[in-house]
Amino acid sequence: MSEIMQYVTRESAFHRLHPLTKLIFAVVVVALAVLTSDTVMLTALAGAVVAIAIVSGLARDLLRQVPLLISLAASLLALTVLTIRSGEIVCYLVPQSIPVIGGALPVTAGAIDLALAMSLRFAAMLFAFQLLVISTQPRDLVHVMDRLRMPVDYTLMFLIALRFIPSLQLEGKRIHEAQLARAYNPGNGLAGKIRGLFPIIIPLVSNSLGKATILGLTIDLRGYRSGRRTPMRDLSLGRADVAGICCMGVVVAGYLAVLLV
Secondary structure, eight states, rough: OOOOOOOOOHHHHHHHOOOOHHHHHHHHHHHHHHOOHHHHHHHHHHHHHHHHHHHTTTTHGGGGHHHHHHHHHHHHHHHHHOOOSSOEEEEEEOTTTTTTTTTSEEEEEHHHHHHHHHHHHHHHHHHHHHHHHHHHHHHHHHHHHTTTTTOOOHOOOHHHHHHHHHHHHHHHHHHHHHHHTTOOOSHHHHHHHHHHHHHHHHHHHHHHHHHHHHHHHHHHTTTGGOOOOOOOOOOOHHHHHHHHHHHHHHHHHHHHHHOOO
């Protein structure tokens, strides 16, 4: 199982960009995805993010989230089919040939369009954020957020999230392997999988609370809230960053123009 939200050490064009440029890129993608519900534009937006990942050599790391997106799309489709009744009826979940209950649960075109738009929106946002995280070291992101005068509490929460999620995932994997080494067999089927979660979740939560306490003490001892920090390196915008920011400005202007027409 591959770690999520984990920085990938690699030499790529996207890695060499300034963290501010990549942060603006993620914000722009999220904003554009939220502003439209058109499936064509959302497909183009998600495809553009994937194309950037392919050019930068990060497509393999990005496409690891496809199984998650497929499960999310299936859940959204089931939810919209059961709740949305707008548009032309495409088919029925219960065939009309069945007596009494035939023709129940109609699947409408509006429900399918909404589920597809929401899935593409989540795909674009997830890909953009994943591309930001795997190509930028957390310390560089924190440095940029400090330069942007972000409140120290928000910066700290963002850094902890980036550090803790891969750590928790790796620790959960180790606990699961330890349970397998002890020949723990909760059984087969859905009930067995649910029972198998408890020996993993309980020690994972316990260890996480202990780490949170240690982390809080460490933050206080290092005087993080004093605001006096010296970065290890001073980053500056390059020509590629300026060109990228200008291109994003043009894309945003064109995107808004299309929406307003």
